[in-house]
Amino acid sequence: MNLESLYQELILDHYKNPLHKGLKSPADASVHHVNPSCGDEIDLNLTIRDGHLQSVSWDGVGCSISQASTSVMSDLVEGKSLKEASELIDAFGEVMQSKGASSGDESLLGDAVAFAGVSKYPARIKCALLGWMALKDAMVQLDGYRRVSTGESKP
């Protein structure tokens, strides 16, 4: 089988042993996202302290790509500032839209570059983005994302 390039060991490891899975309460923002094309679901809780993502926790059902991507994302962004997190979301989104042309900047995205192969499979991009979009939504809910991406200063 030629599936190895898509299902990297790292992806399947995170699928088997997901990080940050299990919702932590209370949270500053809680979101529920669904991939309407396949029914995959995710709940994500986010807490913020001093402009940083103090805790990212999630629970959900879905395919190996969506579960592993959410696991990698949570581990990557936890502790980052809102600005750094929003840059990571944008960078990961760019890799996903690259149709296989971008392998991603490992120094920035870390383990998330393992998902670069997904960008060659248009039907699976939404799987890989599910958790990331949930995080983006949670940050928008906190009004942090918009402030950060427009360069506004913290209140």
Place this chain on the structure above:
Amino acid sequence: MPLDVARIKKEFPILARTVRNDRPLVYLDSAATSQKPIRVMEAESEFYSRHNAAVHRGAHLLAEEATDAYEGAREVVARFIGGKSDEVIFTKSATESLNLLAYSWGNAPSNSRFHFGPGDVIVLSEAEHHANLIPWQELARRSGATLRWFGVDDEGRIDLSHIDAIIDANTKVVAITHQSNVTGAITPMSQLVAAARSHGALVVLDACQSAPHFAINVAELGVDFIAFSGHKMVGPTGVGILWGRGELLAEMPPFLFGGSMVTSVTMESATYSSPPKRFEAGVPNMAQAVGLRAAIEYLDEIGMDAIHEHEVVLTRRAIEGLRSIKGVTLLGPAEVRDRGGVISFTVDGIHPHDVGQGLDDLGIAVRTGHHCAWPLMKRMGVVATTRASLYLYNDTSDVDALLQGVEKVQEFFGGKGIGR
């Protein structure tokens, strides 16, 4: 007589192409859309090359030819289901056919038998595709009518055990699927139709998954309306069918308004044509209707009974094969005679999307997900399934490729510690 599948496959050019990893295509997604034989493509092309003109207008030869071609297609569809040609309405899809009913009835004045209001009941089933669910939800919401539905049993069969409590004097319409697009369960119609009749309720049949696969006859079924689509029966996309009893269509208000559906128009008002034109506003999908005619003539040439028998043999092989694979769970009736060639299954520990991806890597095209039937998926206790669906151009080697493919997917993920 068994089908000569090798010869049939030659009629479908797409089946000769290779897909991922240069593997030959094994197409097992006909419940989503079927592939098209050359003659259907040629019929459409021929229409555009030789006869294209707006039907039912124009004083020229092409307009006459186009009208003959379009109306000729209507006659062929009518014959295919045992109806009359002026009872056949061309729509863009089965989804539009069902919406046509729900919107037409929603437009009906209070003195019409099609008027829905508080106290009226719309009966559905838990097995419905969203196309035969949401239009009725919306009609209920707009009119104040109530939705009621049949549940399904653990094998996905519609549970008629409480039929007297579900279909009663308040029931105005029973809208039901003929065959589930998830479990393949075929709905036994006679009891449903008798119960609806005894209370004066209308019966709408969603025949999207049945009309392409076995012979249906509107008189034998005893239903009032049937919706199905061209693209699932080797015909073109962009053409659906609504068949309705003539006396009912004659009383129904239009759904879409515009040209081609009027008898006279002033600045203040208009009067409307008789069916079927009343329900075909605008220049219709002529080339697609002509392509559908070629599709139906092709299916008839092979024979709907022969197609059905062929699918029964393949379905049995697929079901028995999948059942013998450890870790595979099948949805739907165990008895092949109660179901069509739509085979949904899950594989322990491996998400359907990952199963589908693994099969795709082997050139096997299946559907994964919720199949536009969320309530049924919930009832069956699954978020998603992998679905293989069969048609006349599939053979035992396609089924065997699926069976081997599922085992290979298990090996791949099993080797990584997933599943098994």
